Amino acid sequence: MDPDLSRLDETLATLDVDGYLIDADSTDADQYYLSGFDAPDPFLTLYDGSVRLLFVRSLEFGRAKRESRAETVERFTDYGYDDYLEDHDRTEAAHRSRAAFLDAYGIDSVAVPSRFPLSTADGLRDQGIEVVVDDGEAVTDIRARKTDEEIEHVRAAQRANEAAMAAAEDLLDRAEIDGDRLFVDGETLTSERVKEEIEVTLLRHGCALDETIVACGADAADPHDRGSGPLEPGEPIIVDIFPQDKATKYHGDMTRTFCVGEPDDRVREWYDLTERAYRAALAAVEPGVTGSDVHDAACDVYEDAGEPTLRSEPSTETGFIHSTGHGVGLDVHELPSVAPGGSELEPGHVITIEPGLYDPEIGGVRIEDLVVVTEDGYENLTDYSVSLRIE
Amino acid sequence: MDPDLSRLDETLATLDVDGYLIDADSTDADQYYLSGFDAPDPFLTLYDGSVRLLFVRSLEFGRAKRESRAETVERFTDYGYDDYLEDHDRTEAAHRSRAAFLDAYGIDSVAVPSRFPLSTADGLRDQGIEVVVDDGEAVTDIRARKTDEEIEHVRAAQRANEAAMAAAEDLLDRAEIDGDRLFVDGETLTSERVKEEIEVTLLRHGCALDETIVACGADAADPHDRGSGPLEPGEPIIVDIFPQDKATKYHGDMTRTFCVGEPDDRVREWYDLTERAYRAALAAVEPGVTGSDVHDAACDVYEDAGEPTLRSEPSTETGFIHSTGHGVGLDVHELPSVAPGGSELEPGHVITIEPGLYDPEIGGVRIEDLVVVTEDGYENLTDYSVSLRIE
Numbered sequence: 001m002d003p004d005l006s007r008l009d010e011t012l013a014t015l016d017v018d019g020y021l022i023d024a025d026s027t028d029a030d031q032y033y034l035s036g037f038d039a040p041d042p043f044l045t046l047y048d049g050s051v052r053l054l055f056v057r058s059l060e061f062g063r064a065k066r067e068s069r070a071e072t073v074e075r076f077t078d079y080g081y082d083d084y085l086e087d088h089d090r091t092e093a094a095h096r097s098r099a100a101f102l103d104a105y106g107i108d109s110v111a112v113p114s115r116f117p118l119s120t121a122d123g124l125r126d127q128g129i130e131v132v133v134d135d136g137e138a139v140t141d142i143r144a145r146k147t148d149e150e151i152e153h154v155r156a157a158q159r160a161n162e163a164a165m166a167a168a169e170d171l172l173d174r175a176e177i178d179g180d181r182l183f184v185d186g187e188t189l190t191s192e193r194v195k196e197e198i199e200v201t202l203l204r205h206g207c208a209l210d211e212t213i214v215a216c217g218a219d220a221a222d223p224h225d226r227g228s229g230p231l232e233p234g235e236p237i238i239v240d241i242f243p244q245d246k247a248t249k250y251h252g253d254m255t256r257t258f259c260v261g262e263p264d265d266r267v268r269e270w271y272d273l274t275e276r277a278y279r280a281a282l283a284a285v286e287p288g289v290t291g292s293d294v295h296d297a298a299c300d301v302y303e304d305a306g307e308p309t310l311r312s313e314p315s316t317e318t319g320f321i322h323s324t325g326h327g328v329g330l331d332v333h334e335l336p337s338v339a340p341g342g343s344e345l346e347p348g349h350v351i352t353i354e355p356g357l358y359d360p361e362i363g364g365v366r367i368e369d370l371v372v373v374t375e376d377g378y379e380n381l382t383d384y385s386v387s388l389r390i391e
Numbered sequence: 392m393d394p395d396l397s398r399l400d401e402t403l404a405t406l407d408v409d410g411y412l413i414d415a416d417s418t419d420a421d422q423y424y425l426s427g428f429d430a431p432d433p434f435l436t437l438y439d440g441s442v443r444l445l446f447v448r449s450l451e452f453g454r455a456k457r458e459s460r461a462e463t464v465e466r467f468t469d470y471g472y473d474d475y476l477e478d479h480d481r482t483e484a485a486h487r488s489r490a491a492f493l494d495a496y497g498i499d500s501v502a503v504p505s506r507f508p509l510s511t512a513d514g515l516r517d518q519g520i521e522v523v524v525d526d527g528e529a530v531t532d533i534r535a536r537k538t539d540e541e542i543e544h545v546r547a548a549q550r551a552n553e554a555a556m557a558a559a560e561d562l563l564d565r566a567e568i569d570g571d572r573l574f575v576d577g578e579t580l581t582s583e584r585v586k587e588e589i590e591v592t593l594l595r596h597g598c599a600l601d602e603t604i605v606a607c608g609a610d611a612a613d614p615h616d617r618g619s620g621p622l623e624p625g626e627p628i629i630v631d632i633f634p635q636d637k638a639t640k641y642h643g644d645m646t647r648t649f650c651v652g653e654p655d656d657r658v659r660e661w662y663d664l665t666e667r668a669y670r671a672a673l674a675a676v677e678p679g680v681t682g683s684d685v686h687d688a689a690c691d692v693y694e695d696a697g698e699p700t701l702r703s704e705p706s707t708e709t710g711f712i713h714s715t716g717h718g719v720g721l722d723v724h725e726l727p728s729v730a731p732g733g734s735e736l737e738p739g740h741v742i743t744i745e746p747g748l749y750d751p752e753i754g755g756v757r758i759e760d761l762v763v764v765t766e767d768g769y770e771n772l773t774d775y776s777v778s779l780r781i782e
Contacts, residue, residue, distance in 0.1 A: 040615070059615060059713065090732075115509070135480075203600075209599065209600075222453070
């Protein structure tokens with residue numbers, strides 16, 4: 001996959017700098033994307049029209065030459081590190097090696113991501129290099145528009161996700177109700193047990209698990225709570241799965257809400273309303289509309305039904321208390337934002353649509369699909385039915 | 392677990408600053424340790440004698456008040472964010488809210504970790520706050536000395552690790568040799584198959600998997616190669632497992648090298664030598680010796696036998712080409728360093744001892760245990776036999 005870096009050239013021109021610099025390990029998605037290299041320790045990637053890597057040590061050197069997309073791969077030792085160590089500590093020697101590396105390519109000024117490490121920036125500035133924060137996060141912005149190959153990677157992760165969701169639903173389907181508990185094979189069914197089923201299924205499909213949400217009752221009322229303990233009959237159970245394909249590093253993302261046994265009328269109402277908000281938001285997705293417009297479409301449905309949203313009541317702690325969605329790719333949360341202030345959608349944007357309602361008194365309900373914006377609308381990358389009741 | 396932050400007070404005094412500041416999400420171990428809070432998005436933690444958190448949004452607010460160790464938990468909106476937005480963009484409004492927060496606690500100067508985000512630092516400096524990089528990484532340094540509770544967390548992760556290693560060894564034990572391949576249940580035994588077995592076992596024991604190494608032949612000769620494809624009879628197979636307990640976030644770490652079928656003499660020799668290096672390094676571990684001394688003990692064994700090390704031949708690409716070990720805790724690689732320049736070992740340091748030999752012509756051999764430094768030596772946290780041959 002060769003990314004289109006022309007927007008990075010534009011950023012260099014706009015910010016009037018010689019190069020773009022990243023100092024991070026490859027868990028930083030911008031670093032992985034720009035370098036094309038997977039390494040557990042931080043390294044330096046310079047973009048000056050070409051991609052150039054600089055490593056601290058020799059350990060990754062050979063592999064980087066074989067696997068990265070870089071035109072040049074070098075080491076601190078190639079830029080005087082051992083000599084600098086005679087008069088300076090390791091930190092200062094590293095600063096000087098980095099500056100010598102930039103100097104060798106005629107780089108006097110660089111743009112960097114907002115989370116670029118301060119120590120490296122201060123060290124380069126001390127050596128006379130101008131370091132400017134790129135508030136526009138050019139590489140993150142480029143990553144938002146996926147190539148066909150990247151879309152296939154997301155699609156594959158979402159296939160694994162569907163298998164994991166089916167495994168979770170099967171387990172809930174097998175549950176028997178006894179009082180205020182659910183039982184499977186004679187054991188109390190817990191959030192942890194369902195998560196284990198999900199995670200083992202993901203593993204069998206080549207995906208790593210970050211965390212998984214299986215949350216019931218008051219847990220489900222907090223959108224960031226992962227859930228724990230026994231699941232209860234008649235309560236909505238939020239299952240939110242966001243696997244990462246281990247080979248490609250791209251993510252899937254999907255949420256369903258299930259109920260084992262009879263939900264009360266309020267939960268039914270919330271589910272129907274959330275399904276309407278989800279369909280309204282989906283219907284709004286096309287190139288040229290903004291993420292903010294799509295968010296508004298979900299808010300309209302909730303507010304028309306009298307439910308609070310952060311748009312109508314900025315300080316509300318119940319109702320629709322998060323954004324409608326976010327981009328998904330190498331990061332599970334990335335651009336574009338499908339939220340207030342969200343910018344214009346473009347073909348190749350991969351986004352979630354995930355409205356929900358929350359109240360500690362009732363629990364939580366959320367429905368989430370993953371879609372890709374196309375030339376004339378969107379394609380839903382998710383193939384999983386939308387239904388609350390588990391019979 | 393309440394960490395002993397007295398060394399952080401010393402750092403503030405030494406650097407002559409009012410507070411220590413971290414801006415990171417909780418995948419940053421220093422942030423998780425200092426804040427006692429697990430959150431997927433970046434937040435600000437100030438230490439000024441007390442721990443104080445500042446969040447961008449309200450989403451984590453309630454949970455942070457319940458779960459974190461902070462004395463105060465606040466939000467951007469508590470520090471004029473909405474007003475700043477009238478005249479400034481979000482980035483600048485955030486800078487001003489952060490500065491107002493620091494001002495409210497009388498903080499004019501802060502020390503920060505070396506990888507503190509540049510944008511936040513520049514923003515605070517523009518608001519008149521002095522921002523100094525703490526090259527000593529005070530929080531990382533404090534984390535190196537584990538409390539009894541932390542040691543129990545590491546021990547629990549290592550128990551899961553032993554179960555996973557046993558599952559891998561069982562699978563290798565069941566393998567049948569046919570030509571240059573291994574077969575289990577009629578299928579070619581691959582690195583991927585063994586990793587899946589390891590990872591599923593870890594999951595069943597409540598551990599998340601980062602990556603796992605199951606590397607054979609030339610793959611095993613690169614210490615960072617995770618391995619792939621068919622495993623071969625007579626070749627050393629490096630199995631390196633470093634699970635993270637999902638509940639506590641602490642890691643285990645262990646490596647064994649196995650051979651299915653007859654290894655050649657060179658591999659036997661390497662294994663015996665590596666076992667001697669491992670025992671020599673272990674024997675050197677006690678409070679007061681340095682990580683560098685322990686590393687030397689392993690190098691001595693190899694060099695005496697005529698094998699190159701990075702100590703004897705700094706540019707060698709074969710032989711003992713990495714450090715003897717590293718600290719393990721919330722990060723799988725943390726302080727103290729058991730390597731050239733490694734500082735003095737102290738009771739409560741949890742470290743790996745993992746010498747190995749590598750050559751693309753032969754493959755790789757590594758043996759790794761995890762130990763805790765005690766008042767008078769060390770306790771081995773690893774209970775797994777050391778043996779090459781699988782009969």
